[in-house]
Amino acid sequence: MKLLLVLTFIMSSAWAKQSKIDKLYLKSLEHYKNRDYFTALDLIAHQYKYATPDQNIQHYIERLVGYTGTHYFNTFNDLELRKLNIPTTDLIMAKRNLYLKKFNYVHKRLKRMPKGHRLYPESLLVKGTAYLMDKKYQKAISTYQKCSEAAYGWEKRTEDKQQNYFAVLKESCIINIARIHYKQKNYKLAIRHYEDIPKKSFKWPYTLLEKSWAYYYTGDYNRSLGILLTYNSPLLESYFTPEAEVLKALNYFKLCLYEDALAVIDKYYNTFAPRSTALKKVIARGNKKDLFFFNMMFTPIKDTEKENKFLRNLVTQMTKRIKYNLDLNSFYQMNEEIYRANKSANLPLLLKMQKDLKEQINHYVKVSMYKFINEIHSLSSEMFNLKLEILSRKRDLAYKNKTFRKDRSRGNFKNIKREPHQEFWTFRSAFWADELGDYSLALDSTCKTRRIDRNE
Amino acid sequence: MFKNWFNLFNLAILSLFATSSFAGEEDLYDFLWLDPDKSVYVLQNKIYPKDKSFYVDLGLLMNQTNKFQDTSGAQFKAGYYFSEEWALEFDYVKYSNLNNSALDSLIAVNGVVPFIQKPLSSSSLFAIWSPFYGKINTFNQIYYFDWSFGLGAGSYTLESNLDTVQDNTQDIYKEENVGAVLLKTNFKFHINRNLHLGVELLNTNYQFGTPKNPNSKGWDQNNDIIFSIGASF
Numbered sequence: 217m218k219l220l221l222v223l224t225f226i227m228s229s230a231w232a233k234q235s236k237i238d239k240l241y242l243k244s245l246e247h248y249k250n251r252d253y254f255t256a257l258d259l260i261a262h263q264y265k266y267a268t269p270d271q272n273i274q275h276y277i278e279r280l281v282g283y284t285g286t287h288y289f290n291t292f293n294d295l296e297l298r299k300l301n302i303p304t305t306d307l308i309m310a311k312r313n314l315y316l317k318k319f320n321y322v323h324k325r326l327k328r329m330p331k332g333h334r335l336y337p338e339s340l341l342v343k344g345t346a347y348l349m350d351k352k353y354q355k356a357i358s359t360y361q362k363c364s365e366a367a368y369g370w371e372k373r374t375e376d377k378q379q380n381y382f383a384v385l386k387e388s389c390i391i392n393i394a395r396i397h398y399k400q401k402n403y404k405l406a407i408r409h410y411e412d413i414p415k416k417s418f419k420w421p422y423t424l425l426e427k428s429w430a431y432y433y434t435g436d437y438n439r440s441l442g443i444l445l446t447y448n449s450p451l452l453e454s455y456f457t458p459e460a461e462v463l464k465a466l467n468y469f470k471l472c473l474y475e476d477a478l479a480v481i482d483k484y485y486n487t488f489a490p491r492s493t494a495l496k497k498v499i500a501r502g503n504k505k506d507l508f509f510f511n512m513m514f515t516p517i518k519d520t521e522k523e524n525k526f527l528r529n530l531v532t533q534m535t536k537r538i539k540y541n542l543d544l545n546s547f548y549q550m551n552e553e554i555y556r557a558n559k560s561a562n563l564p565l566l567l568k569m570q571k572d573l574k575e576q577i578n579h580y581v582k583v584s585m586y587k588f589i590n591e592i593h594s595l596s597s598e599m600f601n602l603k604l605e606i607l608s609r610k611r612d613l614a615y616k617n618k619t620f621r622k623d624r625s626r627g628n629f630k631n632i633k634r635e636p637h638q639e640f641w642t643f644r645s646a647f648w649a650d651e652l653g654d655y656s657l658a659l660d661s662t663c664k665t666r667r668i669d670r671n672e
Numbered sequence: 673m674f675k676n677w678f679n680l681f682n683l684a685i686l687s688l689f690a691t692s693s694f695a696g697e698e699d700l701y702d703f704l705w706l707d708p709d710k711s712v713y714v715l716q717n718k719i720y721p722k723d724k725s726f727y728v729d730l731g732l733l734m735n736q737t738n739k740f741q742d743t744s745g746a747q748f749k750a751g752y753y754f755s756e757e758w759a760l761e762f763d764y765v766k767y768s769n770l771n772n773s774a775l776d777s778l779i780a781v782n783g784v785v786p787f788i789q790k791p792l793s794s795s796s797l798f799a800i801w802s803p804f805y806g807k808i809n810t811f812n813q814i815y816y817f818d819w820s821f822g823l824g825a826g827s828y829t830l831e832s833n834l835d836t837v838q839d840n841t842q843d844i845y846k847e848e849n850v851g852a853v854l855l856k857t858n859f860k861f862h863i864n865r866n867l868h869l870g871v872e873l874l875n876t877n878y879q880f881g882t883p884k885n886p887n888s889k890g891w892d893q894n895n896d897i898i899f900s901i902g903a904s905f
Contacts, residue, residue, distance in 0.1 A: 411717060439715065627711035636723060636756040639805050640715040650807075650814055654716040 237263060241273060247560060252553055253283040254569065255562040261288070265296040274302045285546040287573060303333050310342050314349070322346040337367035337385045344392060353396050363389035377545075384538055387419045394426070403430040415653060418536045421455040424653055428463055436633055437467040442656035449652060454532035458488060458592045465602055472663040474606045481599050492592040495526045499585055509581035510574050530585055543577050627658035718805055719816050720862045722753040722904075729870055731900025733765065737893065740775035740788050743767055747898050751800060759800040761822065765874070765896070767791040785843045787883045789832045791894055792847065794876060796826025796854050818860045828852035828878050828894075837883050852878040860902075870900040
């Protein structure tokens, strides 16, 4: 009799629990139909922190995340994420493990990722990065290769923002392959991979610098300098990177064009370093204001430019970053839900999440700006060392009563190293946008010395 | 070199239609950012490299030599680029001939049939040299092209009324197969990685008799313009 009573109690409580979940699911579905995606997600995901949902609900949560992004799960711990048991949470956990350098767990979490899932290419990117950080380079290359192919497949059958997302994923994987080849000193292979990034891509301006380094290490200093010239173009003005100036000076140094190298170094000290100090002051002033960096991202460019030229560059660069764009997307989604003002929407949750997101974006922009300033100042010491080296070599030449055999000419096409798959022509004041990034100088190396004649 | 011709052409077109679009882009077009102190070269990867690639083309031809025939035809060619600039190519051309109005008028007015050669077909093997690769910017689109030259040898089949034209009796055509030395030049415009359009000038040189001296053969030639569509893979 007692046993029967216990069984009846267990069954009735299980039935009551199930019926509560069913009700919540129906309520969440109602929110979904009203396009209150965050409210719908919160209602359902909250229930499954400690119990794994059935397949139907798993698919439903996946569909909701397609609208909200993964930001909502930031407050879930690993145990709670595991309970949900869906590809989205597997990927979030894998990323957390990657950050903690627990590579085995990264692979474990991504093992079940279905090949047809929209997150499959991104999971391959994470997996490849785990291999890369674990120094398993061959595995990393083959995983990135698969990633670029899978992302390309999705890119072809999607449109607009989704298409951009898969294009960026594909390009990230290709760039990572190039970086591995670069790391292994296979510079030519690295260059061929960098060249696979289309010029219209957000990522392309950044690959120019990496490609220039690769050319520098192959000894093709003229090509390296030509590519770096691209950053001077008004089209890429916003992508100014101090490292490009250091590399320019190094290239001139290798060609023994000491005067050119010194000109670059002087410009760095006279223009960029003071501008960076001024930027630091502007940032420090605004740092005291709440959400200063977040608000700056929405200030008209003309106003930011007035403050400091670098500020405009940094804001433009930031707007092209993937993380910033994903966060911004979630922010706008929340905004939409708030301003739609459906009575049933969970407004306190939305406002709290939006505040968190604003702070997150604010922090991200702040860190990026300080990184830029620190980079300028740390590279200053590199430039200083280079200047010392140049001055010492010039002094040695003077002591040995020697000078360079040739004066620097404007360049001769004989110095251009052309591969069979390349074409070259002289640039004669005809700008073709498709040629951006394909420039080369043709300067003679002046490293051979001769004794100075007494009559000179 | 070719790029600059087209630049001039484009500049003229653009100055007519699009001058206002450049306003506000002065910085980009003053080129000071390209370091005027140094010579700048453009070193660009070919969008359509040819090395180790096959191609096949199907074309329609218009004959430019035959005075008394409307000669047209079709061309099939297939080739392989074993380096970026050199290829081996097989060509087959099939001709079709119709008497034209000039011949009809001549027969009607003078009552004589002139000496006529009707090309029937040719098969040849070419060495192709493709030294020029360029681009054209038009309608806000860039089109890439290859310009190649070919030297080939093969057999040329034609029929003529050489044996009967002197007697001016019966007009009988006799088919003959002769060896030929062929020259060609070809413009290939790339539509995408696998498709291209071609314009070709084909010059076929062969030895043949003349009504004045039927037993002694002299050099004769046949010229065709061919428009083709092809695939590369």
